[in-house]
Amino acid sequence: MKDEEIDDVLKETARGPYVLKAGTLQRVSESIKTSLRPVRPLPPTWILAGGLVLVCAAVALAGAARAGFYGIDKMALLERALIFSTLIAFAWVVGIGFVHEMVPGSRRHVAPGALLAIVSGLLVGVFALLFRDYQTSDFFSAGIACLLTGLLFAVPTALLSWLLLRRGFAVNPVSAGLVAGTLAGLAGLAMLELHCQNFQAAHVLVWHIAVIPVSAAAGAFVAWALRLRASSGNRERATHK
Amino acid sequence: MLEDSNLENLMAHYQQGDFDAAAALIDRLSPQLHRFFLAQLASRADADDLLQETWLRIHKVRHTYRPGEPLLPWLYAIARRVRVDHYRKSIRTVARQQAMEDMSKIAAPVAAESGRLDDLAALLAPLSEGEREVIEMLKVEGMSLEEVARATSSTVGSVKQKAHRGYKKLRERMSATAFRKRHSGGLS
Numbered sequence: 306m307k308d309e310e311i312d313d314v315l316k317e318t319a320r321g322p323y324v325l326k327a328g329t330l331q332r333v334s335e336s337i338k339t340s341l342r343p344v345r346p347l348p349p350t351w352i353l354a355g356g357l358v359l360v361c362a363a364v365a366l367a368g369a370a371r372a373g374f375y376g377i378d379k380m381a382l383l384e385r386a387l388i389f390s391t392l393i394a395f396a397w398v399v400g401i402g403f404v405h406e407m408v409p410g411s412r413r414h415v416a417p418g419a420l421l422a423i424v425s426g427l428l429v430g431v432f433a434l435l436f437r438d439y440q441t442s443d444f445f446s447a448g449i450a451c452l453l454t455g456l457l458f459a460v461p462t463a464l465l466s467w468l469l470l471r472r473g474f475a476v477n478p479v480s481a482g483l484v485a486g487t488l489a490g491l492a493g494l495a496m497l498e499l500h501c502q503n504f505q506a507a508h509v510l511v512w513h514i515a516v517i518p519v520s521a522a523a524g525a526f527v528a529w530a531l532r533l534r535a536s537s538g539n540r541e542r543a544t545h546k
Numbered sequence: 547m548l549e550d551s552n553l554e555n556l557m558a559h560y561q562q563g564d565f566d567a568a569a570a571l572i573d574r575l576s577p578q579l580h581r582f583f584l585a586q587l588a589s590r591a592d593a594d595d596l597l598q599e600t601w602l603r604i605h606k607v608r609h610t611y612r613p614g615e616p617l618l619p620w621l622y623a624i625a626r627r628v629r630v631d632h633y634r635k636s637i638r639t640v641a642r643q644q645a646m647e648d649m650s651k652i653a654a655p656v657a658a659e660s661g662r663l664d665d666l667a668a669l670l671a672p673l674s675e676g677e678r679e680v681i682e683m684l685k686v687e688g689m690s691l692e693e694v695a696r697a698t699s700s701t702v703g704s705v706k707q708k709a710h711r712g713y714k715k716l717r718e719r720m721s722a723t724a725f726r727k728r729h730s731g732g733l734s
Binding site for chain 1 (some may be wrong): 568
């Protein structure tokens with residue numbers, strides 16, 4: 306059997322007037338009529354993504370201003386240019402991904418998990434190229450302190466990003482949480498690069514970059530938990546009715 | 547005038563608070579949304595509920611539609627979310643859990659064995675959920691690959707893959723049905 310024949314069968318099956326139960330459409334129209342008022346559509350993607358990049362930059366700069374710009378002071382010009390231009394570019398790409406997750410029917414070029422892997426992988430590549438000090442001292446104690454600091458600044462970024470996109474509607478909340486976490490992780494990493502003056506390759510490659518996947522996982526988990534809570538709430542309300 | 551408008555224009559008017567545009571959209575899109583839910587093996591009553599729930603959700607988030615963008619991917623993305631929420635709610639209800647299991651175990655084989663090709667849900671029953679919705683949107687509603695990819699939050703490549711797998715299963719099933727018909731016709 307050819308594909309064209311299957312097409313014909315499918316079209317034939319769905320052909321003809323489709324009659325809905327009387328009153329169904331009227332009920333829908335009536336329920337909409339009572340609350341119908343003009344609404345303002347969401348701004349274009351580039352404006353929202355630009356806003357998200359600004360949020361990331363503001364949080365990272367505010368964090369480093371409080372803790373000290375020791376990291377960027379110690380960096381060579383090439384390192385500064387390469388690291389921060391890469392971070393801004395990734396924040397832009399992930400920001401666009403986050404906006405797409407919050408607008409139903411948006412084009413998706415890369416799945417959120419793949420985006421996380423690509424961003425983390427490329428950052429490992431860039432950092433491995435720039436940081437060539439292969440000594441390790443205080444690997445765990447210094448590393449965990451940096452990871453926690455990065456995550457600490459990822460939290461306000463995630464909250465502000467959510468505030469910026471609160472009018473959106475995530476058709477897949479867990480994916481949206483994952484992308485939001487990735488973006489927040491980038492802000493945490495940017496803050497660490499501005500502040501941390503430990504340039505040992507192992508420290509930067511493991512603990513600094515770990516902020517991104519850990520933050521992404523936390524974002525996905527929070528979204529999943531919120532969704533579960535919301536559906537439990539709906540169920541309880543339905544039971545009480 | 548609204549009757550001649552395309553869906554995107556109607557949606558833009560709906561966002562501006564035009565009730566006639568909203569009513570025209572509901573009239574024009576409800577049959578295909580209802581058929582979409584039925585094709586996902588929902589019962590008629592469930593499809594009615596899902597349709598109403600979808601329009602309420604659309605109404606609530608109508609500001610997320612951007613004028614100039616294709617409407618159907620936006621609409622189906624919301625419809626899919628409503629369907630997923632509905633099934634999750636059903637699954638959590640213990641009494642209905644058994645019914646859902648029975649339905650998923652029984653519905654597919656019954657439809658597949660009956661050999662009826664005159665009913666869309668029965669025809670698509672042997673396919674997986676993803677394959678079913680992709681073929682329904684592509685071949686029944688006439689959406690493009692790009693539109694289906696947007697509606698299902700996936701890539702064009704993934705949509706093509708699902709459509710290919712779905713067609714393979716449909717071809718096998720239809721060939722088997724045609725063979726059975728010829729065979730039984732030859733015997734009688």
